[in-house]
Amino acid sequence: MSVANESRAEEHNMQEHHGAGRYYLVFGALIALTLLTYFTGRMHLPTFGLALALLIATTKGTLVLLFFMHLIDHKGANRLIMGVSVLFVILMMIMPMADLATRFRPANPAGSHLSDLPDLNFPANPKSSTYNRGAQEPAQPGGHP
């Protein structure tokens, strides 16, 4: 029963004539948000810069999904699919980072801030890794050539 009803509702929403005005409105909002993220990005806000940039990007993405891709007119299964895949993206991001955060330090990649081992990509550069940072003159730069 529900599939036929959903089809009808979706068809009705898509048929309803909106005029092109709302596309221009969304476009204006997207450009404004792009400028906002450009200027706040250039300020290099130390703590919440990344969070702010992601918040703006998510707002822009939601506008594109809802209005350009008509998710506001498509209900039910279509929204479920997109919602679930977004949820999976977030889960996939959290899990590997949780893994790295809880590893024993030597098990993390050398040169990273979660490791005490020297970076082997640029062994000659004392500033190359956290391991050597602060050392005035490393007597013997670690690692292989």
Add this chain to the structure above:
Amino acid sequence: MQPSAHTAGTAPVPRLAAHFASLEVQNHAARLGMWLFLSTEVLLFAGVFVLYAVNRYLFPQAYVEASKLLDLTLGTVNTVVLITSSLTAALAVHYAKEGQNRKVAIMFALTLLMAVGFLVIKAFEYQHKFHEGLLPGHHYFGSVQLAGMPNYFAVYFLATGLHAFHVCVGMGVLTWLMIRAIRTPNLGPNNYTAVELGSMYWHLVDLVWIFLYPLLYLV
């Protein structure tokens, strides 16, 4: 005026497949299929974003330094170009619903023009990176020798390369739709599914860039 109305001697447009109860259900199925496909695309790009997140977590300093080496102006111009191309793709659907086939073709032509512009700017950026030695892995010979820098550029080229590939595929789809709107101008209120789904693919390409732009260029 009903451009998709059935006239004697020609096949009705759009055709209703025998296994669908009605045109409504057929259109719903087409959209659902497109959303399923787009969700696999989202998960494909999720792999790239996870790679970014993990490596940024490991090398926060290198990611901040490396993002400063990108050309922010070109990146921002490309963002505006892609958002504008999304607008014209959305307008194409609007005109397809109204049965204005010529305008559909014009809108897609504009979208394609901006897509070419995007790729040209991207090519200039790539050329600059090659020149400066900002390359993945052991190909890296950039001046900033910081742990995680080659890693950033591996992610950069993977993410923007995969995205540029999607731009090319999208251009193919939109070219086909543009030619179709010119050759068989039968788009109308009952027949615009192809335009709608092609346009959705283009919006996904825009959606991915909306996230790539701040992550690679800004923060």
